[in-house]
Every structure is written in structure tokens, then in C-alpha cells.
Amino acid sequence: MKALIASVLIAQASVAQAETPTLTVYTYDSFVADWGPGPAVKKAFEPICHCHLNFVATGDGAALLSRIKLEGARSKADVVLGLDTSLTADAAATGLFAPHGPLPALDLPGQWDDPTFVPFDWGYFAFVYDKTKVKTPPQSFPELAKSNLKVVIEDPRSSTPGLGLLYWVKDAYGDKAGEIWQSLAHNILTVTPSWDEAYGMFTKGEADMVLSYTTSPAYHLIEEHDDTKAAALFDEGNYMEVEVAAKLKSSVHQALADEFLNFMTTPAFQEIIPETNWMYPAIKLPGGLPKGFDEYRPKKSLLLSAEQAKALRAPALAEWQAALSR
């Protein structure tokens, strides 16, 4: 009887293995939304890999990393998609991620030589405004500080763009970052927990400018046929965000995970990105970029290395808090 049960179990196990494998990808919430990239990516990848692609949403990028840290090596994830360059040093330090294979020619400002994380899209942070209301947008942080414009920013403790702005000021001004924050204090209408509140307040006309991306005006142009929104390019340069994915060492589907990361940097995946995630694709698209995407190219691209970002995070936050808590 025991032998019979054992053989049945073994038979079932091998049947299960012969069935279509499932690749589990942890990602942030807006990726899996019906209007996000998730559904289209699933549709494009599943016929190629002969697998099920299962997206698990975990909140935002920072929540994604917390989740992986909580689960450790027992994680059910094969691939994590949606960390960004402010998190990769922390993520690499967990030792949970495996190096990626060779990458195709990427289309990023600057070199990409991270051995673990594969970029899938990127963008520039920028203050977005309404052209009909703000006639002469500021072209630097000091110019913004001299103006009476009211901006809404996000809190770096709970939001990715908020943290990006923290690094932007720190990267551009180093030891003088604290002074810049003090000079900006009167412009800051309020600080919101996440991008949603900030952008919502901006679109309601509550603030003159909002911290968002240079690609935000393209959304309004393409989806709403509204060309009144614009992004301010700063003389200091605009800070970048690069969004990445990586394979977990603990994954039982190593080959499939590699196949997915590979697929991620092909046109089939990348063409989905601009008009669902509203970011720049990581490779040059054969068909070029949608309209509006070439409108705002900063004079300079700022990006701290992953290690610098990690080291500067606490002191930059302290400066920010001290300057704005008064």
C-alpha cells in the first residue's frame, strides 16, 4: 500500500513537472494594472516561453525590496522587476540575486555595467507645469527659489520620486544641498506621501508645479490630446531613474528566468513600455518613440552610483528634514 501511494505521488510529481511551468515575477502594483504593461507583456511572452507568466504585485518599488528581504531565500519569486537605482545597492547586498547574461546594445544616457540588474526602462525627474499658467518656468533650483511658484513634492521616506528629488539636489549641490532646501522651503506648498496625491493636486490646479517625470507631458498629449503640460529642464541637469529587474538565485526556473530577462530587452517587450509605463524604453525601438517623448531632453543627466546613493541616503534625508521642518 505504501509503495502504491509513493508511486502515485511520484507519478503526480512528474506529471506536474511535465505541465507548463510557471514563471513568477514580483513587481510593483502599477505594472500589473489593466492599463499597465503587465497584461501586454504576459500576452507577448507566454507563446514564446511556453510557460505561464504570473505577476505578483507587492505595492511599490520599495515595498518590492522589503518583500524580498522578508522572504529571503525561500521566496517564490523567480524574477523581481521594478527596483530602481536608488535600491539596487541594498538589493545586491542581500546576496539573493544572480548575475545576468549578456545584454544587447542599450539606449541609456551613460554606461550600464551592473552585473546583476538589467534595466527595462528609465526616465528623468522634472517639475511639470501648465504652460498656460506658468509663462517663464524656472531653469534651476536657485531660480525656482527666487520665484513665488508653489510646488508639490513627494516625501522621500515613502515615495520613489521623492527620494529621486533628494538625490537630485544632493548630486547637484553636494554640501550645499541643505542650503538649497532651505531656500526652497517657501516654494513647497506641501509634501505628499506618494506621487498620486501630488499629481492629483497639480491636475486640480492647486499647485503651479509638481515633481514628476519629463515624460509626463507625453501622457497628456497622447491620451488626452492636451498639449498644455510641460516639463522644466534644469541647468544643473535632471536626475535619472533607471528601473531594473533581476533573477533570484533561489529560483528553480533559472533558464526560464534568463529567457524572461532576455525577452525584456527585446523590441517585443520594450515597445509596450512607453505608452503603458510612460518611461523611456531601455533599447532603441525600431519604430522610434511615440510623439512627445523627444520633447524634453535635459542638458545633463545626473545619476549617483548605487553605492553613492546608499551612502548618501541618510545624511541627505537629515538635511531635507532639518530644512523643511522649521
Add this chain to the structure above:
Amino acid sequence: MLIAALTLGTLTAVALHARGSATLGAADLGALRFTLLQAGASALLSVALAIPVARALARRSFIGRRLLIALMGAPFILPVVVAILGLVAVFGRSGWINVALITFGLPRVSIYGFQGVLLGNVFFNLPLAARLILQGWQTIPAEHFRLAASLEFAPADTFRIIEWPMLRAIVPGALLAIFLICLTSFAIALTLGGGPAATTVELAIYQAFRFDFDLTRAALLAAIQFALCAAATLASLKLSLPIATSGGLDRPVERRDAGAIALRIQDATALTLGALFLFLPLASVGLSGIGALPGLPMAVWLAALRSLGVAVVATGLTGLIALALGLSRSRGGSRLIELAGMTPLAASPLVLGTGLFLIINPLADPAALALPLTALTNAAMAMPFALRALLPALDQIEATQGRLADSLGLPLWARLRLVVLPRLRRPLGFALGLSAALSMGDLGVIAIFAGPHSATLPLQIYRLMGAYRMEDASGAALLLLIISLALFWFFDRGVGGDAKA
């Protein structure tokens, strides 16, 4: 027990996962002070303003009264971000009020700062307080007012002898509930507070958890929140005098004292101001959503169905558990039961979700259980309100009918059916309606667990906003508002019957 286990257990799970020790810095103490200050001031203000509104509702009957009471549930169930946008549209820098002020050549008022935090919290909690206190007014037997009328009590006497004892019994609980709600919020405080000076303990937990991944600190801060909750609950139990109950014949209340002109003006003012304060922001939400409502994507309608299912399950759970807890407490059980019932309010949503995840993850796939877990936590979150609504009525039933029922030796079921439920219809309907609406609007743990096909309506609203779709998000928020109000209406009216006071 289940509720305490849910809230304390999840905290323990997070704490057990933590490594090393943590200490509180100056920033944490600052956050603690700010949290207590804003929660305390918001609770006092909400309740102080709610008393005249509740009294006016209790002694007036007018067309639209029930609609007004139903609509008062609306602020509380709105996703915070939607409510904030509604408030900003009215009170903000370019909001209706400031536009009006500028038109008349007056200086602008700023919503951002401590006043904004209070405004936001009062907007959310005044209606809740008014409804809880209204429940209290409705437990006063009609005979009291008839007697007062025949003794020619002045309004001051009626207040001192009949209404004040009721308020002493009800108000501490309402204060406590609102204090605890404000204790664990952070989006309102931060957004309307205008900057990092308005940092609450919950935001510090967020920072510890997400920004620093310091579970020890997160657990320590969450434990402090619980300690504050326990202290506040004990204080409110000490403060609240048990209602000096006496029997009545369950007759409808007739307020003969209500005819005086001064009182009419007073009530009309309270109702008008209260209604304007609450409904202008709601009107803004409605106006910005109405255009997008018909064209909402299918995903939003599906999410609405899911939310409806979750709300119905959560409401059933709340009703059963609250009835069981309330009965055992009113029949001589320890007041600690009340404490257990209040703990969900002090639970940090982030710690609750993470703890649940840590407990369930080794056993099952949390994403597969996302909706049942949401219903369960929603039921726990609604418990404090359900208890607040049921306990005064249960106490009264026990005081007036308990001895008779005991002497007849009624078995539990007969006692419930013949004695308790008929007299409990009104508060039970209210409690169920409130918990259904609450569950409908709660983002809760779904944000941590949701797969692609289990988004609830509040989560879908956040997803729409996160993808620039502000119009659709407004439409979905209006849909949420409509369904929640319909649910409240259904339970309050269907179960509670016609509550003419």
C-alpha cells in the same frame, strides 16, 4: 480573542522577524508628540462639533434627514487620497473658498499646517462622532422626554438631567475611537500638515520598514502605538459613566421641548454648517467623477463587484462577532472585552499586513487568500465601531429586560429573538451599515497581497491615479461612494427599520 490575536499576533510576527535592538531618537519623540497632539485635538474638536449636530438630528424631523445621516458616512469611507483632493478643491490654495475670498478682496486662508491637519481629521471624523452620539440620543426612552415635558423642564434642565448622563456614557467612547483613528493615520497629517514637521508615528513606521528595512524599529514603534491605544482605552473606560438606565415602553420619541424658536435656530445652524462642511468636498468629488462614471473600464466594475463581495462577508463577520462580544460584555463580562475590541484601531495597517503575510506565507499563498484576508481584517477594523454602537443599547436592554428574561429562564436563542434583537435592530442596522461601508472603502491589506486579478475598488482607484488616469479615478471614487452609501442605506434601513427619533 480573535481580534486581539489578529492585531497583536501580527505585531509579534514582525517583532520576531526583527534582529538587533532599536532606540528612539529625537525625531521619533518629535513624531510621537505631534501624533498625540493632532490626534487629541482632532478627537476633541470632532466630538465637540458633533454634539450640536447629533442633537439637532435627534430632535428634528425634516425631509432628507435620513439621506443626511446616510451621507454622513461618506467621508469616512473615501480613500484618503480622494478625500484629500476633495478637501483641497474646497479649502485649498485655489479652492472654492479662497476664490470666493479673493473675489471679495479678502486675504487667502491656507489649509496647509496644523489647521489643515485638524480640518482633514474633523472632516473624516465629525460625521462618525455625530452618528455615534445620535445612537446615544436614540437610546433615551421616549418616556423621559414626555415626563420632562409634563414637568415643564427648561431646555437646560432637559440637558442636565436627561441628556448629560447619556453624553457621559457615550462621549468618551467616541473620543477614544477618533483619537485612535487619528493616531494611525499619516497621509492626511503629512499632506495637509505641509511638510515633514507633520510626521506621525505611522509614517515613522513606514520609514523604518520601507526606507531603512529596520524591522526592530518598526515593531518598537508599532508597540508604542499599541501602548498608547491601551492607555487611551483604559482612560476612556474610567471616564465613561455607565448609563443610568431605566425602562421605557419602546414608544417613539416625541420632543415637545423642541418647538422653541431659539432651539430651532440653534439646530438649523448646526445642521446647515455641518452639512456644508461635509458636503462641499463631497460635491467636488462627485462633480469631478460624474463625467467619467459611464465610461469606466471593465476592470473597475469587476473590482467593484469584488469589493461588494468582500464587504458583505466582512459585514456578516462583524455582526456575529460584535453581537457575541457585546452580549458577553453587557451580561457582566469584563470591560477588558472592550479593550480587545478597540485594538484594531491602534494597529498600524502596514504592520498588520506584514505580520499577516509573515504568518501565512509559510502555510499558503497569501495572494490566493487576498480577498478572504481583506474581509477578515475589515471585520476586525469595523469591530470598534460596531461595539460602540451596540454596547449602549445592549446595556439598556440588559438593564430593562434582563431580569425579566432571567426570571423566565429564557434560553439564549429565545432571549436573542424575543428580547434582544427586536430592541437592537436600530443600532445593529447602523453597525452593519457602517461596517459594510467601511469595508467597501478600506484599502487595507489588499495593497500588500493583491495579484493582478484580485484588485478591490479602492486599490483600483490608486492604480488609476498611479497611471495618470485622474478622471477615471474620480469616476471610480464616485462609484465607490454610491455603492458604499447604498450598502449603508440597505443595512441601516433594512435591518434597522425606520429610525424616527
